[in-house]
Amino acid sequence: xxxxxxxxxxxxxxxxxxxxxxxxxxxxxxxxxxxxxxxxxxxxxxxxxxxxxxxxxxxxxxxxxxxxxxxxxxxxxxxxxxxxxxxxxxxxxxxxxxxxxxxxxxxxxxxxxxx
Amino acid sequence: xxxxxxxxxxxxxxxxxxxxxxxxxxxxxxxxxxxxxxxxxxxxxxxxxxxxxxxxxxxxxxxxxxxxxxxxxxxxxxxxxxxxxxxxxxxxxxxxxxxxxxxxxxxxxxxxx
Numbered sequence: 001x002x003x004x005x006x007x008x009x010x011x012x013x014x015x016x017x018x019x020x021x022x023x024x025x026x027x028x029x030x031x032x033x034x035x036x037x038x039x040x041x042x043x044x045x046x047x048x049x050x051x052x053x054x055x056x057x058x059x060x061x062x063x064x065x066x067x068x069x070x071x072x073x074x075x076x077x078x079x080x081x082x083x084x085x086x087x088x089x090x091x092x093x094x095x096x097x098x099x100x101x102x103x104x105x106x107x108x109x110x111x112x113x114x115x
Numbered sequence: 116x117x118x119x120x121x122x123x124x125x126x127x128x129x130x131x132x133x134x135x136x137x138x139x140x141x142x143x144x145x146x147x148x149x150x151x152x153x154x155x156x157x158x159x160x161x162x163x164x165x166x167x168x169x170x171x172x173x174x175x176x177x178x179x180x181x182x183x184x185x186x187x188x189x190x191x192x193x194x195x196x197x198x199x200x201x202x203x204x205x206x207x208x209x210x211x212x213x214x215x216x217x218x219x220x221x222x223x224x225x226x227x228x
Contacts (some may be wrong), residue, residue, distance in 0.1 A: 043205070
């Protein structure tokens with residue numbers, strides 16, 4: 001079965017550089033979520049999109065932006081990178097039908113290291 | 116608003132012993148509850164989920180959890196621990212339709228010989 005695909009798997013950037021992370025949800029899933037997991041921490045919600053519109057926003061820095069495209073893939077753009085942005089970034093997708101949540105599927109994550 | 120509290124950041128059990136990882140939730144509406152497992156440097160794998168059907172939920176790898184509304188709990192259990200169960204376990208809650216998952220702070224399970 002198709003899963004959530006994230007690219008790249010690993011990314012090394014220098015401070016003040018820009019990074020773009022990509023997420024390809026499971027086909028026909030209508031909602032995409034982005035999470036940030038720092039070392040030894042629980043995943044923190046950043047932002048979500050439902051049917052290509054931003055549906056919720058969490059603790060996402062102003063330096064970050066995201067969007068969902070017509071083919072439902074999503075990109076997280078991170079600018080002016082700081083050392084503290086080093087983390088594992090997860091994308092998840094879900095399907096909602098008739099008010100029922102069929103669950104969330106997570107990608108393997110992108111490990112971003114800022115040096 | 117919703118939140119989960121995981122009691123015990125570290126739990127150590129002997130191989131073959133009962134595993135009990137505790138999770139209490141807070142939600143303004145009937146919640147959806149999940150348990151995820153994360154092995155080192157890997158992603159989040161769904162163990163099981165509660166979505167308002169049966170209160171006793173069976174998941175993968177022999178794990179199960181019981182939803183107790185009166186106690187606002189969703190504890191994860193496994194009758195007999197295996198060395199391969201050593202990992203980080205996260206309890207999570209959502210409000211349902213197109214709603215984000217909110218995670219607990221995680222419990223690291225250690226399994227000893």
